[in-house]
Amino acid sequence: MQGVLLVLLSFLIGSIPFSYIVSHYVGGVDIRATGSGNVGATNVMRNLGIKVALLAFTLDLLKGFVAAWIGFNFGSPWLVLLCPAAAIIGHCYPIFLKFKGGKAVATTAGIVLYLSPWIFIILVLAFLAVVFISRYVSLGSVVIASLLPFMGILFHYDIKIVLLYFLAAVFVLIRHRENIIRLRQGNESKI
Numbered sequence: 001m002q003g004v005l006l007v008l009l010s011f012l013i014g015s016i017p018f019s020y021i022v023s024h025y026v027g028g029v030d031i032r033a034t035g036s037g038n039v040g041a042t043n044v045m046r047n048l049g050i051k052v053a054l055l056a057f058t059l060d061l062l063k064g065f066v067a068a069w070i071g072f073n074f075g076s077p078w079l080v081l082l083c084p085a086a087a088i089i090g091h092c093y094p095i096f097l098k099f100k101g102g103k104a105v106a107t108t109a110g111i112v113l114y115l116s117p118w119i120f121i122i123l124v125l126a127f128l129a130v131v132f133i134s135r136y137v138s139l140g141s142v143v144i145a146s147l148l149p150f151m152g153i154l155f156h157y158d159i160k161i162v163l164l165y166f167l168a169a170v171f172v173l174i175r176h177r178e179n180i181i182r183l184r185q186g187n188e189s190k191i
Contacts, residue, residue, distance in 0.1 A: 003075045003082070010067040010083040014090025014107060017097050018059035019044050026052050032100070036189075039094075040102035042137045046189075057106045063087050064110025072115070081160040081167075084111040088171050103175035105141045108168040112148070115161055119151045135190035138179035145172035 019039045023031035027048040035043045041060065045053030064087055071083030091107040093099040113120040123144045130140040145168070152165035173180075182188035 003079055006070055006074055006079055007082045007086045010070055010086040011090040012095075013063050013067055014087030015094035015096055015101075016059075016063060016090075017094050017101065018063070019056040019102060020097060022052060022056040022059065023048055026055070032097070038102060039097060039100070041106055045191075060091065060102065060106035061110035061113065063091060064107035064112075065114045066110075067107075068111045068114035078160060080115070080158075081164045084115075084164055085167055087111070088168055092171060092175060103141070104168065104171045105145070108145070108148070108172060111164070111168065115164075116152070116155055119148075119155055122151065123147060131191070136183065136188055137191055138176055138188055139183055141172060142176055142180060142183075145169045145176070 017039055019041060020031055023029045023034075023044050027044075029047060031037075031039055031043055031047065034047045036046075037043070041053045041057035044056045064084060067087030068080075068084045071079040071081070088104045088107055088111070090101075091104050092101045094101040109120065109123075112123065126147060127140040127144045130143045131137055134140070148169045149162065149166040152162040156162055179188060
């Protein structure tokens with residue numbers, strides 16, 4: 001029973017729409033009705049600037065970090081997989097925004113930061129390099145999501161963490177499907 005409650009708590013934490021909250025209270029904007037309409041840090045950055053976006057990104061990252069901490073420190077070993085996965089699902093489908101959320105990049109980053117700091121550092125550097133060279137934030141997100149399961153295999157022996165990283169990558173890639181189409185067509189927005 002405790003495990004079920006911790007997974008539910010992680011889902012609720014993931015459901016907190018920090019990009020919406022920050023853009024509403026700091027910028028006076030409903031981020032869902034601005035720019036791409038995505039409830040994520042990139043849309044916040046494009047509409048309210050880098051400082052507000054960094055705040056939104058950090059808070060979304062903390063959702064994943066806290067969920068990973070909960071999963072790692074309480075209950076059965078399978079909670080290491082289930083609590084962070086619940087936070088990702090909550091971020092993508094938040095109950096507070098009628099199940100229309102973000103793309104899970106920041107929340108996944110928080111999970112990786114807690115469970116695998118070295119992988120986090122490597123992926124941040126890869127993300128920055130891709131974005132610097134291409135000027136596409138979405139391409140950076142797709143590249144690091146694609147690398148994440150392989151990094152998990154390379155750095156971890158625990159099948160639960162590798163499975164978590166695979167599931168996180170699938171969520172990020174699915175949530176970026178429209179971006180991937182625009183990248184292939186040459187219509188994606190650059191920064």
